[in-house]
Amino acid sequence: MxxxxxxxxxxxxxxxxxxxxxxxxxxxxxxxxxxxxxxxxxxxxxxxxxxxxxxxxxxxxxxxxxxxxxxxxxxxxxxxxxxxxxxxxxxxxxxxxxxxxxxxxxxxxxxxxxxxxxxxxxxxxxxxxxxxxxxxxxxxxxxxxxDYPFVRVDGDGVHEIAVGPIHAGVIEPGHFRFSVVGEKVLRLEERFGYAHRGIEKLFERTPLLLGYRLAGRIAGDTTVAFSWAYCMAVERALDGRIPPRAQWLRALLLERERIANHLGDLGALGNDAGFAYGLAQFSRLKEDWLRVNDQAFGHRYLMDRIVPGGVSKDIDSRFITAIQTQCERIDTEVRVMQRIYEDQSGLQDRFAGSGILSAEVAEHFSVCGLVARASSRKTDVRVDHPYAPYHEVPVQMVSDARGDVAARVAVRFGEIYESIRLIQTLLAGLPEGDIVTVLEQRGSPARGVGWIEGWRGDVFVALETGAGGTLSRCHCHDPSWQNWPALEHAIIGNIVPDFPLINKSFNLNYAGHDL
Structure with a gap:
């Protein structure tokens, strides 16, 4: 409509x-x-x-x-x-x-x-x-x-398992309350908010044209998407026009962020299913990827590269060749790893049929991003509402109908190949010209929105400017708000030991949505 x-x-x-x-x-x-x-x-x-x-x-x-x-x-x-x-x-x-x-x-x-x-x-x-x-x-x-009032499940043999908020690994805090019979999960309820950092309050004390730095630190693995969404909102509020070269470089950074996270997740998913070889190989590939980020753009995770009006750093011609070569090599090696994953019967036994998220449940919770696309719900802002330069460099959406861990693994593989294709296309057609334009402040309050398809799903920013280059209000939204409740349903009927694997296949944000 x-x-x-x-x-x-x-x-x-x-x-x-x-x-x-x-x-x-x-x-x-x-x-x-x-x-x-x-x-x-x-x-x-x-x-x-x-x-x-x-x-x-x-x-x-x-x-x-x-x-x-x-x-x-x-x-x-x-x-x-x-x-x-x-x-x-x-x-x-x-x-x-x-x-x-x-x-x-x-x-x-x-x-x-x-x-x-x-x-x-x-x-x-x-x-x-x-x-x-x-x-x-x-x-x-x-x-x-x-004492938080978790919803109780009563019945013969039902007991609760409390996990977190502090975990064995170095990860963000979150509490998971399982109601189980034996090892079968009847219900899962999540409790977050432990990592609340007052981000939206901090924006009120942040100059408008410097807010991209705060936005880029909402979630370190999504720094490109959040900073781009913030800058887009500022640029719309100030009616700024961004140089074409800067738009293409922003997309290049976004696709490199997407691939880095997918490489890390594929290794972690193999490890959670007892396949340490997968973790070793994908960790090596991710590290190579991040090192080229640092060489070409000056930061392993591409932080502070997107700024209001454009980007802070251009790409040298010698690194264009290096990135193209790396893309070809990574594409080849990832395809080899995909065949290995698909041939490992023990791995597929853990992946297939685990943590099924039906298309109906995905629609019920308005699930978005990778998780939605693995459950037949085809949503991708780059495709449905293309913003520059994606209206000139169309994205081929990757999806799967199975809705289980195997589907979410398959979508990750597919999105790596598609992002590599996009990077090659962006580099081949990179426009000449400036990489940033000066934005003129407005005297009266103005509003703007930014909407970017990050690697987890769509990242959204809505803001209102104040007087003298200030922010009156800035609201940032991570797609995990929609996807965490769906995880509670995906675990039902599975066994408790499969939760780390199912949780990793979603790989949702903790602190990034507790703003």
Whole structure:
């Protein structure tokens, strides 16, 4: 369904992305808020994100961004004293987002079935909501970590296994509560928010043109996608025009980030299934890949390479040849490893049929990215809403219908080959010219959105500029918000020892979505 078909009042076109995607903002009343959500759902629309905001007047508003046929629809509705209409009845993935909105701003979803805290673990001051401009209760600290009311499963032989939040490996904290009979999982419930760093509060003290540095540190494995989404939002707000060469270099960086993560995941998946040879080989390939990143762009993980107006570093012609040669070699070696993986009966026995995520469950939770594409749900912003330069360098979407670990492994292999093809195409047609343009600040507040297909899925940024080159509000969204609840369903019926493998096949973000 196209955005214009909603016939919304007070609708403003925010930007027109190069390609066939636009962004619109509409301020609506609570009834229109719910009616639009239902219409979007019925017509195949997808909820991208939900967040709240305190306006300069001291009033509050709730926002939602939808992916529709021709782009993004950003809805904003005023919040009354009693709260705002519950969106989780239409889009279940909104439940945790609404809980985070309450913790951050004190805005409650009226009638929501789940109103438990999400980011507040009981260690914040009482009545404290960090994104409120005048939050009360700063001196009345709570006594400590509260007992979180996990949903219990009763029955003969049912018991609980608590895992985390501290894990054996050096990874981010997260708690997983399993309800099991023997080793069979009946239910999994997740608890996050331990790695909340107050990113959205930090943006309020960050200059507009320097916010890309903070965005690029939301998730170290997604620094390119987050910084590009942030810069896109700034550029749309300031009506900036980016040099073609910079757009092509941004895509080159994004595809290199995608491949680096897929190489690491494929090795880890082999290791989790007892195939250490896979970990050794893919670790070697990833390390080679990162070293070329450092040589060509000055940073192994490509941090701070994308800046407002373009990119911070051009590529030297001698490194173009080096990258092309590396792509050919990596393509060959990965194809050899794929045949090895497919020929290992023990490996395939662990992969096939494990952690099945059905297309119906994927649709229910608005699952996106790689996980969705491995469950017959074909969504990719580069394809559905191509932004420069993907409208000139089309992406061939990789998908699988099986929905299990094997499917998610197969999609990773396929996306490596496709990203290598894209990199070769981008290098062969790289335009000449500048790599950055100066952006002119606006005197009045302006809004912008950025929407990028990261390696996990679509990364979204919505911001509003303030006076004197400041940020009034910046909201960043990681695709893991949609995909974590789906993991709880994918594990049902599997055995507990298969959880690390299934979890790794999703490989979702912890700190990156607890903003």
């Amino acid at each position: 196209r955005i214009e078909a909603f016939g919304l009042p007070n609708q403003t076109r925010l930007s027109a992305f190069a390609g066939r995607s636009s962004a619109f903002l509409a301020r609506v009343d609570p009834d229109t808020w719910m009616r639009t959500a239902r219409t979007a759902r019925e017509n195949g629309g997808r909820l991208i994100s939900l967040w709240g905001n305190e306006e300069a007047t001291g009033t509050f508003a709730i926002s939602a961004a939808y992916a529709l046929e021709d782009g993004i629809l950003w809805l904003e509705a005023p919040v009354a004293a009693q709260g705002y209409p519950d969106l989780s009845t239409v889009f279940p993935c909104a439940a945790r987002m609404q809980r985070a909105v309450f913790d951050l701003l004190g805005l409650r979803a009226i009638g929501a079935a789940d109103s438990r805290p999400w980011l507040n673990h009981g260690n914040w001051p009482r009545d404290y909501h960090p994104l409120q401009k005048l939050s009360s209760g700063a001196e009345r600290f709570q006594s400590g970590e509260e």
